[in-house]
Amino acid sequence: MRLRYLEAVTAAALGAAAACYLYLAWQLPVPRYTVASTPGFLPLVLGTLMLALCAALLGKALLARDEQADTVVEFSPIGLAKIAGVLLALVGYVLLLEPLGFLLSSFVFLVVVTPLFGRLPWWMWLGVPAAVAVAAHIGFVVMLRLRLPPGLLPL
Amino acid sequence: MDILHSLAYGFSVALTPQNLFYCFLGTVLGTAVGVLPGLGTITGVAILIPATLGMDPTSALIMLAGIYYGAQYGGSTTAILMNLPGESTAVMTCLDGHQLARQGRAGQALGMAAIASFIAGTVSVVALMLIAPTLAKVALTFGPPEYAALMILSLTTIGGLLGESVIKGLMSAVLGLMIGTVGIDTQSGVSRFTFGMPELLGGIGFLPVIIGLFGVAEVLENIEQGLRREALGGKLHRLLPGAAEWVASRMAILRGTLIGFFLGTLPGVGATAATMIAYMAERRQSRTPERFGKGAIEGVAAPEAANNASATGAMVPLLTLGIPASGTAAVLLGALILNNVRPGPRLFETNPDLVWGVIASMYIGNVMLLILNLPLIGIWVRLVRVRYEILGPVTLFFAFIGVYATDLNPFDVYIMIVSGIVGYLLRKMRFPEGPLILGLVLGPLLEEQMRRSLTLSLGDPMIFITRPISGTIIAVAVILLLLPAFTALRARRAAARGANGT
Numbered sequence: 001m002r003l004r005y006l007e008a009v010t011a012a013a014l015g016a017a018a019a020c021y022l023y024l025a026w027q028l029p030v031p032r033y034t035v036a037s038t039p040g041f042l043p044l045v046l047g048t049l050m051l052a053l054c055a056a057l058l059g060k061a062l063l064a065r066d067e068q069a070d071t072v073v074e075f076s077p078i079g080l081a082k083i084a085g086v087l088l089a090l091v092g093y094v095l096l097l098e099p100l101g102f103l104l105s106s107f108v109f110l111v112v113v114t115p116l117f118g119r120l121p122w123w124m125w126l127g128v129p130a131a132v133a134v135a136a137h138i139g140f141v142v143m144l145r146l147r148l149p150p151g152l153l154p155l
Numbered sequence: 156m157d158i159l160h161s162l163a164y165g166f167s168v169a170l171t172p173q174n175l176f177y178c179f180l181g182t183v184l185g186t187a188v189g190v191l192p193g194l195g196t197i198t199g200v201a202i203l204i205p206a207t208l209g210m211d212p213t214s215a216l217i218m219l220a221g222i223y224y225g226a227q228y229g230g231s232t233t234a235i236l237m238n239l240p241g242e243s244t245a246v247m248t249c250l251d252g253h254q255l256a257r258q259g260r261a262g263q264a265l266g267m268a269a270i271a272s273f274i275a276g277t278v279s280v281v282a283l284m285l286i287a288p289t290l291a292k293v294a295l296t297f298g299p300p301e302y303a304a305l306m307i308l309s310l311t312t313i314g315g316l317l318g319e320s321v322i323k324g325l326m327s328a329v330l331g332l333m334i335g336t337v338g339i340d341t342q343s344g345v346s347r348f349t350f351g352m353p354e355l356l357g358g359i360g361f362l363p364v365i366i367g368l369f370g371v372a373e374v375l376e377n378i379e380q381g382l383r384r385e386a387l388g389g390k391l392h393r394l395l396p397g398a399a400e401w402v403a404s405r406m407a408i409l410r411g412t413l414i415g416f417f418l419g420t421l422p423g424v425g426a427t428a429a430t431m432i433a434y435m436a437e438r439r440q441s442r443t444p445e446r447f448g449k450g451a452i453e454g455v456a457a458p459e460a461a462n463n464a465s466a467t468g469a470m471v472p473l474l475t476l477g478i479p480a481s482g483t484a485a486v487l488l489g490a491l492i493l494n495n496v497r498p499g500p501r502l503f504e505t506n507p508d509l510v511w512g513v514i515a516s517m518y519i520g521n522v523m524l525l526i527l528n529l530p531l532i533g534i535w536v537r538l539v540r541v542r543y544e545i546l547g548p549v550t551l552f553f554a555f556i557g558v559y560a561t562d563l564n565p566f567d568v569y570i571m572i573v574s575g576i577v578g579y580l581l582r583k584m585r586f587p588e589g590p591l592i593l594g595l596v597l598g599p600l601l602e603e604q605m606r607r608s609l610t611l612s613l614g615d616p617m618i619f620i621t622r623p624i625s626g627t628i629i630a631v632a633v634i635l636l637l638l639p640a641f642t643a644l645r646a647r648r649a650a651a652r653g654a655n656g657t
Binding site for chain 1: 247320322323325326329330332333336340342343345347348374375378379380381480542543544545547549551552555556559560563565568569572575576579580583584585601602605606609
C-alpha cells in the first residue's frame, strides 16, 4: 500500500478519535469566562491541536506529489500472521499465568512463540525455554522474592 | 573548588561496592544492548526499568545511565563486523568501519571505536560537570511559566525535528500528551477519559506504554522482516591503533566530541544526527575526502566520539532542567519519576548524592567500558552471533515480566500489547515514537506548570509571552517549528525559478 493512502487512513482514524476526545473533554468542567486552571483546559487544547494536525496530514497525503508519499509500505502476509501469533501467545500467557503458574506458563509461552521466529534444533527449541524459565524463576521468585503465581507446581 | 568538592563527594557515593556493582552491570548490559541488533537503547533501558524499582534511586540512575552510554560503545561492534548498526547512532560507523573489517583491519577499527568512545565519554563528563551546576543555578530563577515554556520547546523541537515529517512528529507528541491526561486529575479530583474503568483511574502506566512501544514493537517489526545477519569471521588482530592512525584520528576525536556534546544538549537533535554531522565535518576537513567510505579510520573515530559525547550531553538538560533532550533521556526521566525523584535544578540541592554520584560513576563507567571493549572484545563478537530465534522470544519474555511484575496487574500487560501494536503501526507509517514518550512523560508536568502559571496571572495566557525568559523560549520554539516549512518553501521557489530559467 502506498504511504500516502496509509497516511490518509491514519489521519482520518486519529481525527475521529480526536473528535471523540474533544467531545469528552467538553463534558469536563471548563471555565466559561476565564482561561484558568481546570481539568478540561489542556484536553480541549490538545483535542483541537490533534484535529488540526490530522487535517494537515490528510491534506498533505491527498495533495502531495513527491516520491516519498508514493513509497510502497509492504505488509507481508506471512509476517502479519507471525505478528498475530506472537500477540495471541502474549494474551495466552496472561490467561495461563494464574492457572499454570509462572514457571510452567513461561516455559509454554517460550516454546510456543520460538517457532514463529525461525527454526531451531529440537534440543534448543525446548532447552532454551526451559533454561530461561528456570533462571527467571530463580531470579525473580527465589532471589527477588516477587510473589508470582505458583500455579500447578508446588514451589 | 566547589565543583571539586562535589566531585569528591560524588566519587565517595559511586565507589561504594553497591554502586560500583550497578555501574558495572549497567555498562555490561548497555554494551550487550548495543551489540545486539534488533534491541535498541530505548528498548534496553525500558525493559530494565522494572528491575530498578525498589532500588536506591542513585543506584538505579547509575545503572540506567550505564546502559545508555554503554550502548553507544557496543553499537559499533555490529556496525564494523556485520555492516549492521546495533544502534541508529552507529550507522555512520558502518561506512568506514565495515570497509576496514573487509580489509582485515577489524581489530584496529574496533580498537579505535573503543578508544574514541572512551576519550569522548571522559571529556564530555568533564564538560557536564562544569556546565550542569551553573545551568542549574540559572534555572533556579525560573518560575512556572519558564518551565512550561521549556517543556513546550522540548516537545516542539523533538516533535518537529525527529523523523521525516514535522506534522507526524507533532502528532506523535500530542498523542503522548493526550494519553497523559487519562486518569484522575490530581488537582481537582475529576476523572478524565476513564470510561468507568477502575484500572484507568491511576492513569495509563508509563512503563507498559514504553515497553510496548519500543520492546514489543521492535520484536514485531523484526519478526515481520525476518531479521537475518551474518558476521565477518576470522580472528581479530592488533586492537590498538598504530601511530599513523592516531595522528590521523586525534583531531577527528576532538571535533566529534565537541559536535556530539553540543548537539546532545539540544532537544530534538539527537545522537544520530550528531554522528552524521561529525562524519560530514570530518570528510569536509580531510585533504583526501575520497578515502571516506572506503576504510578511513577517521570515519570511525569521529562518529564514535560524537555518539558517546551526545549521550553525556543529553544528561545536561535532564539533570539541570528536568527536560529530556532525546527519546532515551525521556525514558530515563520517566524512570526517575517512577523512583520518586523529580529532576530539575533543585536536584543539585536536594539530591547531591544522586547528581554527583551519577557524574562520578560516568568516569568510572567509561574506564569499565574501555576494559570491556578492548581486552574482552572477543566475548562481544561471540554475542553478535546469538540467533534472533533465541533473542526475540527472550526479549518478549522479559518485556512481559517487566510489566507484569511491577504491579502484578494483567491489565498492564494488555496496555503493553496494545502499545506494541500501536508502535508497530507507527513504525510502518514512519511516525517517530520518541515524541510520544516525551509527551507522555512531560504531559502531567506541563499541565501542572501551565495551571500554576495561569493561576499566577489570574487566567491571563499572556504570562507566557510577556515574561522575558519564557517569551524568548516560546519565540525560539515557534521559529524552530516554522523553519522547516520556510526552508521547503524557499527550495520550492528556487526550483520553480530554475525551471522557468531553463
